[in-house]
Amino acid sequence: MNPILLIGQKGQVAWELQRALLPFGPVITVGRESEPAVDLACADTFVPLLRKIRPRLIVNAAAYTAVDQAEEEPELAEKINAIAPGILAEEAKRLGAGLIHYSTDYVFSGEAGKPYRETDPVAPQGVYGRTKLAGERAIQAAGASHWILRTAWVYGARGRNFLLTMLRLMRERERIGVVADQTGSPTWSRLIAEATAQMLARDRMTIESHSGIYHLTCAGQTHWHGFAAAIRRRAIELDLLPQEAARVDPIATRDYPTAARRPGYSVLDTRRLTDTFAIHLPHWERALDLCLEDLASCRPFQ
Numbered sequence: 161m162n163p164i165l166l167i168g169q170k171g172q173v174a175w176e177l178q179r180a181l182l183p184f185g186p187v188i189t190v191g192r193e194s195e196p197a198v199d200l201a202c203a204d205t206f207v208p209l210l211r212k213i214r215p216r217l218i219v220n221a222a223a224y225t226a227v228d229q230a231e232e233e234p235e236l237a238e239k240i241n242a243i244a245p246g247i248l249a250e251e252a253k254r255l256g257a258g259l260i261h262y263s264t265d266y267v268f269s270g271e272a273g274k275p276y277r278e279t280d281p282v283a284p285q286g287v288y289g290r291t292k293l294a295g296e297r298a299i300q301a302a303g304a305s306h307w308i309l310r311t312a313w314v315y316g317a318r319g320r321n322f323l324l325t326m327l328r329l330m331r332e333r334e335r336i337g338v339v340a341d342q343t344g345s346p347t348w349s350r351l352i353a354e355a356t357a358q359m360l361a362r363d364r365m366t367i368e369s370h371s372g373i374y375h376l377t378c379a380g381q382t383h384w385h386g387f388a389a390a391i392r393r394r395a396i397e398l399d400l401l402p403q404e405a406a407r408v409d410p411i412a413t414r415d416y417p418t419a420a421r422r423p424g425y426s427v428l429d430t431r432r433l434t435d436t437f438a439i440h441l442p443h444w445e446r447a448l449d450l451c452l453e454d455l456a457s458c459r460p461f462q
């Protein structure tokens with residue numbers, strides 16, 4: 161059986177996919193630290209490999225995700241987020257393979273008053289969003305069977321993310337100011353991987369019949385301050401943080417200037433995912449609970 165090729169090793173979503181994809185047969189995982197190393201900024205490191213192993217499915221969970229740094233490195237972000245996905249899609253087309261690729265809520269401007277649907281107009285605010293959108297378009301143009309799964313506000317027990325940063329800062333500081341005027345849906349990386357696997361199972365690995373863009377986030381919405389407050393409350397209950405953990409104060413985006421502009425409102429409407437695959441993710445607070453319980457139960461070994 162031809163393998164699944166998973167690109168991205170230690171990323172939040174890639175890590176969870178390594179487990180979630182296992183029931184579908186052999187999975188080859190590659191990234192910048194694999195042997196051979198795969199660097200999405202350099203097609204020579206992955207095109208020959210693809211032609212050699214002839215995967216039946218390519219899952220690209222790697223990306224240039226440093227939203228602010230991307231403003232300083234637009235060419236590199238472009239290579240990884242826009243050009244490489246297009247090449248992957250062209251190779252998938254040649255091989256008759258499907259391509260699963262992840263994209264972002266940051267393709268939207270953030271000015272809508274209601275959750276964004278897949279068909280709503282896009283208007284990214286920064287280099288990261290622009291390059292991710294260009295990647296989506298390159299995949300669509302290549303004509304391979306694909307799922308582009310737009311997700312948002314990803315966190316998990318590993319990697320660089322808001323949850324782990326907050327847990328650290330809440331131990332180190334007395335007070336933390338957190339932005340309260342950007343709204344989105346925090347989404348646990350494990351659920352993104354599980355939902356991807358469920359989609360594959362329901363589609364019998366074909367991808368072809370349901371090719372397209374899908375929004376994939378947890379249900380509900382909050383702002384970064386609401387997310388931080390929920391992390392604090394639940395982490396104290398679970399003994400992951402002391403009672404005197406830093407308090408979180410709501411602040412405005414203008415009081416926390418960053419290199420990249422971010423959408424003020426980027427909640428995604430996930431109805432298409434539910435209608436097509438009968439999948440919907442739980443409310444973000446339920447997912448956060450489960451992730452924190454997981455972290456708490458691993459503590460004796462930390």
Ligand SMILES: NC(=O)c1ccc[n+]([C@@H]2O[C@H](COP(=O)([O-])OP(=O)(O)OC[C@H]3O[C@@H](n4cnc5c(N)ncnc54)[C@H](OP(=O)(O)O)[C@@H]3O)[C@@H](O)[C@H]2O)c1
Nearest residue numbers: 170171172173192199200222223225262264311312313314
């Ligand atoms: N994080 C979020 O909040 C968020 C929100 C919306 C959408 N998304 C999308 O969801 C997907 C997964 O994101 P994530 O949060 O799991 O990302 P992540 O934790 O930042 O991991 C990114 C992965 O990409 C790899 N990578 C970066 N540059 C590479 C290159 N030149 N060649 C090969 N691999 C490279 C990294 O490898 P190293 O380990 O070698 O650095 C890492 O494994 C991405 O498509 C992202 O755009 C993420």
